[in-house]
Structure formats: C-alpha cells, structure tokens
Amino acid sequence: MNEQVNGIVIKQIDYKDNDAIITVYTPTYDRIGLYVRGYKKITSKNVYATQLIDESMFLFDYNPISRFQTLKSASLINEHKGIKSDYDRLAIAALICEIADTVYDEQGYDDLKSALDQLDKCSEPYTVANLYLSLALRAAGLGMNVDGCSICGATDNIVALSQQEGGFVCKNCNSQLHLPVSDAGYLRKMRIINKADFTVFDKILGLGLNSFDITRELAGFLKYYMDIDFRSFRSLLDINR
Numbered sequence: 001m002n003e004q005v006n007g008i009v010i011k012q013i014d015y016k017d018n019d020a021i022i023t024v025y026t027p028t029y030d031r032i033g034l035y036v037r038g039y040k041k042i043t044s045k046n047v048y049a050t051q052l053i054d055e056s057m058f059l060f061d062y063n064p065i066s067r068f069q070t071l072k073s074a075s076l077i078n079e080h081k082g083i084k085s086d087y088d089r090l091a092i093a094a095l096i097c098e099i100a101d102t103v104y105d106e107q108g109y110d111d112l113k114s115a116l117d118q119l120d121k122c123s124e125p126y127t128v129a130n131l132y133l134s135l136a137l138r139a140a141g142l143g144m145n146v147d148g149c150s151i152c153g154a155t156d157n158i159v160a161l162s163q164q165e166g167g168f169v170c171k172n173c174n175s176q177l178h179l180p181v182s183d184a185g186y187l188r189k190m191r192i193i194n195k196a197d198f199t200v201f202d203k204i205l206g207l208g209l210n211s212f213d214i215t216r217e218l219a220g221f222l223k224y225y226m227d228i229d230f231r232s233f234r235s236l237l238d239i240n241r
C-alpha cells in the first residue's frame with residue numbers, strides 16, 4: 001500500500017555498496033526505517049531529500065510487518081540550510097537527532113521540528129539545545145524538579161542542583177549532601193528552561209540561556225538517568241573546550 005508522509009531524517013546508516021537505511025521521525029508513525037536504494041549514487045533523485053535533518057515528503061510502500069519500508073521517492077521541504085552552514089549548529093542538530101532517536105518513544109515530532117526550525121534561524125543556538133534537552137527529559141518522565149527542594153520540598157534557600165536527587169536542593173538539606181553551591185542566577189535559568197516549551201520560545205530569548213554550561217548540566221541528567229552515551233555530545237564538548 002502506498003503511503004505518503006512528511007518527516008525529518010534523524011539517522012542514516014550505509015547499507016551494502018550503494019544503499020542506506022534512514023530513520024525518519026514522522027507525526028503519524030513516530031520513527032520509521034526507510035530503505036533507500038542507490039543512496040550513494042549522485043544520480044539518485046532521492047539523495048537531496050534524505051540527508052540528516054532534511055524535512056521531506058516520503059512516499060513508500062507500507063508493510064506493517066516489515067522492519068523497513070522501501071522508499072519510492074522523497075521530495076525536500078526544508079533542508080535547514082542555516083544549520084548545515086554552521087559548525088556549532090550542526091553539532092547541536094546531531095545531538096537533537098540522536099535524542100529523537102533514543103529518548104523519545106512517541107509524540108516527538110513537534111519538539112523535533114520546532115527545535116530544528118528554530119536552530120536554523122534563531123540567534124541563540126544553545127538556547128534551542130537546552131530547551132530540547134529539557135523537553136526530552138520531561139518526555140522520558142525524568143523532568144528536573146525545579147519547583148522546590150527535591151528532598152524536603154522547601155521553596156526557599158535553594159542552593160544546589162543534584163542529579164541523584166533529580167533537581168533543586170535547599171541549603172538545609174545540602175548541609176548533609178555538601179553539593180557544590182550554584183549561584184542564584186544560574187538556578188533561576190535552570191528553572192526557566194525547565195518550565196518553557198517551544199510555544200514560548202520567543203519569550204526566553206535574551207535571558208542568558210544561550211549557554212553550554214546549561215547544555216552540559218541537562219545532558220548530564222539525561223546520561224545519568226538513561227545511561228546513554230551520546231556520541232554527538234562529544235563533538236559539542238570539543239567545540240566548547
């Protein structure tokens with residue numbers, strides 16, 4: 001049965017000499033694997049619509065019992081040119097795709113599309129990375145607790161952030177834990193990023209959230225709880241050394 005869906009390429013694996021299997025995130029099927037014949041031939045008419053982070057319309061033969069669907073054709077909607085021409089943005093996009101592939105089980109399309117569309121054009125690439133990481137944590141049921149102390153519930157004298165406790169820790173509880181104390185401005189930024197979503201993205205620009213320190217913290221939470229070593233995060237670490 002012929003099926004046509006809009007989706008975003010989040011992974012590609014070479015297969016045999018000229019073929020590839022791409023993973024596409026779609027609104028209807030979540031993740032699907034598409035077999036692309038002749039992927040590496042420059043003459044292939046599909047090659048321009050099946051690169052990582054391409055948003056395209058995919059036509060394939062749908063077989064519900066098969067692991068992969070055979071791609072018939074793909075036509076490009078948005079190649080995200082602004083991302084592809086900037087090294088930081090490309091590294092962030094790679095992390096976003098890896099998270100879309102490994103963390104989101106379902107309903108990840110809207111967050112993914114918003115993240116890549118904003119990353120393509122906005123002036124704060126790390127704010128996009130940070131918001132996407134925070135949304136992925138929430139989607140996995142691991143949202144950082146930024147409403148009060150994760151141990152006693154107190155809402156004042158918040159002084160630290162703990163991976164093990166899942167979020168904020170107050171001064172009183174930290175007298176036992178001895179976690180490094182974070183400054184109030186940093187904790188306030190953590191609260192903002194963990195409360196926001198892409199519908200209010202314009203409102204969180206200019207608040208100091210365009211920071212790799214926040215990216216490192218959020219990625220650390222994700223790694224701690226999901227035990228996934230994000231390969232693409234290493235390139236971001238190299239860039240920000």
Ligand SMILES: [Zn+2]
Nearest residue numbers: 149152170173
């Ligand atoms: Zn406490």
